[in-house]
Amino acid sequence: xxxxxxEFALGLGDDALIAAxxxxxxxxxxxxxxEDIALANIALDQLGAARLLLTYAGELEGAGRDExxxxxxRDDRQFRNCLLVELPNGDFAVTMAKLFFLSAYQLPLxxxxxxxxxxxxxxxxxxxxKESAYHLDHAALWVKRLGxxxxxxxxxxxxxxxxxxxxxxxxxxxDPAAPVDPATLRADFDATVADVxxxxxxxxxxxxxxxxxxxxxxxxxxxxxxxxEMQVLHRAHPGARW
Amino acid sequence: MYGNxxxxxxDPPGGGLLGEVEAAEAALREAAARARRSGAAPGEDLDxxxxxxxxxxxxxxxxxxxPDDYRRTLIRQIAQHAHSEIIGMQxxxxxxxRAPSLKRKAILLAKVQDEAGHGLYLYAAAETLGIDRDELxxxxxxxxxxxxxxxxxxxxxxxxxxxxxxxxxxxAIVNQVPLCRCxxxxxxxxxxxxxxxxxxxxxxxYEILHTLAHGTEGQKAMAQDAVDRWWYPSLAMFxxxxxxxxxxxxxxxxxxxxxSNDELRQRFVDMxxxxxxxxxxxxxxxxxxxxxxxQAYDYTQPDYDELMQVIKGNGPCNRQRMEHRRRxxxxxxxxxxxAAAYAAKRAEKKEKVAx
Numbered sequence: 265x266x267x268x269x270x271e272f273a274l275g276l277g278d279d280a281l282i283a284a285x286x287x288x289x290x291x292x293x294x295x296x297x298x299e300d301i302a303l304a305n306i307a308l309d310q311l312g313a314a315r316l317l318l319t320y321a322g323e324l325e326g327a328g329r330d331e332x333x334x335x336x337x338r339d340d341r342q343f344r345n346c347l348l349v350e351l352p353n354g355d356f357a358v359t360m361a362k363l364f365f366l367s368a369y370q371l372p373l374x375x376x377x378x379x380x381x382x383x384x385x386x387x388x389x390x391x392x393x394k395e396s397a398y399h400l401d402h403a404a405l406w407v408k409r410l411g412x413x414x415x416x417x418x419x420x421x422x423x424x425x426x427x428x429x430x431x432x433x434x435x436x437x438x439d440p441a442a443p444v445d446p447a448t449l450r451a452d453f454d455a456t457v458a459d460v461x462x463x464x465x466x467x468x469x470x471x472x473x474x475x476x477x478x479x480x481x482x483x484x485x486x487x488x489x490x491x492x493e494m495q496v497l498h499r500a501h502p503g504a505r506w
Numbered sequence: 507m508y509g510n511x512x513x514x515x516x517d518p519p520g521g522g523l524l525g526e527v528e529a530a531e532a533a534l535r536e537a538a539a540r541a542r543r544s545g546a547a548p549g550e551d552l553d554x555x556x557x558x559x560x561x562x563x564x565x566x567x568x569x570x571x572x573p574d575d576y577r578r579t580l581i582r583q584i585a586q587h588a589h590s591e592i593i594g595m596q597x598x599x600x601x602x603x604r605a606p607s608l609k610r611k612a613i614l615l616a617k618v619q620d621e622a623g624h625g626l627y628l629y630a631a632a633e634t635l636g637i638d639r640d641e642l643x644x645x646x647x648x649x650x651x652x653x654x655x656x657x658x659x660x661x662x663x664x665x666x667x668x669x670x671x672x673x674x675x676x677x678a679i680v681n682q683v684p685l686c687r688c689x690x691x692x693x694x695x696x697x698x699x700x701x702x703x704x705x706x707x708x709x710x711x712y713e714i715l716h717t718l719a720h721g722t723e724g725q726k727a728m729a730q731d732a733v734d735r736w737w738y739p740s741l742a743m744f745x746x747x748x749x750x751x752x753x754x755x756x757x758x759x760x761x762x763x764x765x766s767n768d769e770l771r772q773r774f775v776d777m778x779x780x781x782x783x784x785x786x787x788x789x790x791x792x793x794x795x796x797x798x799x800x801q802a803y804d805y806t807q808p809d810y811d812e813l814m815q816v817i818k819g820n821g822p823c824n825r826q827r828m829e830h831r832r833r834x835x836x837x838x839x840x841x842x843x844x845a846a847a848y849a850a851k852r853a854e855k856k857e858k859v860a861x
Contacts, residue, residue, distance in 0.1 A: 281608075288602045288611075291618055292595040292830070295838025296845075297626055300595075304619035308612060315608050332607050356841050412851065413844025420840070497606045497664055504722050506606040 269382065270324040271344065272442045274334070275479055276373075277317030278345035281335060282487070283366060284310035285494055286353055295356055302402060306363070309395040316388045336498040340488045346478040348431040350487045357410055357417070357424035364403035364460065365428060369435045371396040372452040376444040385443055404460045411464025418465065425461070426469050433474035523683050523777075527701045530686035534694060537564055546571060560761055565691035568634040576760055580690050581635050582651070583762065588628035589646045589653035591621045593827050597661040598670060606664060610714070614667065617707050624700050631692045647832055655813060656743050658821030665718055665725075665732035671711010673733070673740040673778070679704050680774045681744065689761040712781065719786045726786075733782070734790045742808040744771040750810075775805045 287307035294300035318331040329337075348366060353359045374396050377389025410421035438447035461468050477483065498506075546555035552571045559566060566572055595618050602618065605611035629639045645651040656674055661667065682704065685697040718729035745751055745767040757763035765773075775794075782789050791806045815821065 284611075285603065288615055291599040291602055291615070292592075293834045293837075295834075295841035297592070297622055299838075299841075300622045301619055301626075304615055304622070308615050308619070311608065311612050311615065315612070318608075335608055336606075356838070409848040410841070410844050413848045414840070416840050417844030417847075493603050497604045501606070501722060501724055504606075504725055505717060506610055 268441050269385075269443065270321055271479075272439075273317050273321040273324060273385065275344040275346075277314050277321055277334070278343050279349050279366070279370075280310045280314035280317060282343070282345045282349040282490065283363075284308075284314060285490060286349065286351075287359075287363075289353055290359065306399050306402065309392075309399065313388065313392045313395070316391075320384050320388070332498070336495045340483050340491055341481045343483065343487060343491070344479055344481060345483075345487075346431070346434050347475055347484055348428065348435065350478075350484055350490060351428065351431065352486055354424065354427070355420060356406075357420040358427060360403050360406040360410065361421070361424040361428040363399060364407050365432050365435075365457070367396050367399035367403055368453050368456040368460075369432070369449060371400050371456075372449045373444060373446070376449065380443045382443050400456070404456075407460055407466070408464040411461070411466040421464065422466050425466055429469040430473045430475055433471070434476035434478060437476065437479065523679050524702070524705050526683045527686055527698055527705070530683070530694070531698050533563075533687065534565070534691075534698070540564070545569070560689050563689075563761075565694065566689055567691045575756070576762075577635055579757060579760070579762065580693065581632055581637055583757075584628055584632040584635075584693055584696075585637075585642045585645065585651055586653060588625050588632060588642065589651060590657065591625035591628060592646075593653040593657045593831060595621050595625075596827055596830055597657055597659070597823075598667055600661050601664060601667050604664070605667075613710055617671075617710065620703050620707070624703070627696055627699065631696045634692045643835070647828075647835060649819075649828065652817065654743065655816040655821060656739055657827060658816050658823045659736070659739050660823050662735075663728050663732060665715065665728040666736070668711045668714030668718060668729065669732035669736040671707050671709075672715055672781070673711075673736045674743070675704050675708040675711060676778065677740045677743040677774050679708060680770050680777065684764040684770075685762075687761075687764060693762075712785070715785055715787065729785075730787055733787050737790050738808040738812075741771055741774070741805075742810070742813040744768070744774065746810055746813070747807070772802055775803050779803055 284307045287303050287310065290300070290303045291307075292300065294303055314335075315331050318334045322329040322331065322334055348362060351358075351362060353362075371393060374389040374393035377385050378393055380386050380389070407421060407425075410417040412418070432453075436446045436450040436453070439445055440447075457468065475484075546552055553573070556566070556570075556572060556576075559570070566576075598614065598621075599618050602611065602614050605614050629642060632642060633639060642651070646653065656677075661670065679701055682697050682701050686694055686701060688694045688697065715729050715733070718725040720726075748754065748766045748768045751767050754763060754766060758766075778789065779794065794803055794805050796802075797804045816824070819825075
């Protein structure tokens with residue numbers, strides 16, 4: 265029971281942490297100044313949720329690991345995030361496709377968590393669902409703007425959706441013992457995606473290739489580089505306070 | 507909840523300056539409350555009217571008549587300030603991905619985000635003078651308007667993030683607190699808000715250095731090295747010595763500027779000495795000592811030839827900073843075009859529905 269909760273909290277915490285790390289890479293590089301602020305805002309929300317989830321995961325584990333021990337002192341094979349969040353940012357369309365699919369999954373997830381029996385997870389879900397609703401609005405608006413904008417933006421947005429789509433299936437792998445079984449979120453996700461893609465004049469790719477493995481610690485080649493950068497300073501000064 | 511909750515170290519900086527910001531805010535409200543003539547009377551000498559408003563310490567507002575030169579000076583200064591906020595995101599943004607704890611990462615992300623916010627706020631203040639943001643951005647990208655030279659130095663270690671907060675933000679606040687009393691209303695009001703947030707940033711930077719200076723040998727060495735590298739460039743932020751300052755006299759008369767470069771530099775040095783002692787770090791100036799007669803510290807001037815070189819574009823990072831900004835702008839063009847096209851389509855649809 266506790267083992268399952270630990271793995272579950274760790275997986276969601278890692279999703280949020282790696283998403284925050286990728287979004288933070290946009291700082292000072294966004295297409296417009298207002299968007300720079302918005303992306304930093306979303307990165308901060310993800311980082312905030314990650315800290316709550318990782319802190320709780322550490323407590324469930326009971327081995328004395330805090331948020332920083334979990335974030336900075338694990339190797340890529342010990343990370344439990346989905347592959348979607350670790351994919352490189354690509355152009356702005358790829359980033360928005362990633363954020364759109366992630367938040368269309370996180371919103372029903374956190375909403376369901378808010379009603380679960382575990383009080384700590386319920387509190388985190390209640391807080392994070394409001395943030396996810398904003399992330400979803402923001403990403404959906406950009407998917408529509410880019411999809412139904414210019415010829416070039418339509419081409420790029422469709423290419424981004426096609427590129428990222430295979431990675432969404434992993435998010436909904438059934439786990440009946442978890443506080444929220446991800447498989448139960450799929451219908452909600454599919455409805456959101458259908459509405460937005462339709463309005464954006466974009467086509468939902470056919471299902472086929474469905475890469476996975478993130479929840480078991482088998483990642484893409486990208487994660488190790490991301491972690492090398494994120495962890496370099498912390499690991500260079502073992503035991504130091506910051 | 508997300509962790510901007512450090513307890514204050516002993517003797518946190520910025521307290522006195524924050525008091526001055528609040529006093530300026532009160533003065534602004536009083537000036538607004540005093541019965542004020544709204545605009546020059548028909549046929550009245552406009553120059554004399556403008557001089558009257560300045561003399562009475564009232565604020566010039568966007569709708570008021572103002573001399574062309576006053577307008578140009580303000581546009582140049584406010585735009586340069588806005589550009590500095592935007593370019594200033596780069597040196598600190600450089601450490602977001604490597605921040606050594608999640609709490610520090612969150613604080614740094616929020617800080618860099620604040621800088622973007624200050625940039626937008628200042629561009630909006632400049633727009634009240636009749637120029638638009640796109641024009642100003644173009645002037646930055648083409649190199650015809652400048653940004654603060656301090657951002658042309660690299661951030662080589664994590665301690666540089668602390669040193670920028672303590673010294674660079676500290677110098678910026680000393681510079682900007684008098685601007686809270688600037689004669690142009692929108693700029694004065696923008697400065698009040700910016701100074702409040704900057705003093706928060708300065709405290710965070712000081713806190714980073716305090717933690718490093720009381721940490722391991724390696725951390726302490728990192729902190730000292732950062733202070734050694736940032737001290738003189740920070741002193742140079744106040745501009746050339748008064749004797750060589752080109753814009754000062756007029757700006758003083760117009761009450762855009764209230765103190766000279768050298769007066770502000772001295773104020774900054776006097777503020778930093780005690781704080782450095784609390785940090786346990788050494789300011790890299792062997793000639794720094796208290797002068798009882800002047801009731802101020804004697805100190806070594808920064809290398810103004812170096813400052814001129816950096817202003818001319820020959821600092822360590824000028825090319826890199828501009829290239830970064832231009833690339834973000836160019837690579838984002840298709841996104842901005844798409845947003846404009848989408849908005850136009852929506853407006854067209856609405857019109858059709860209305861018709």
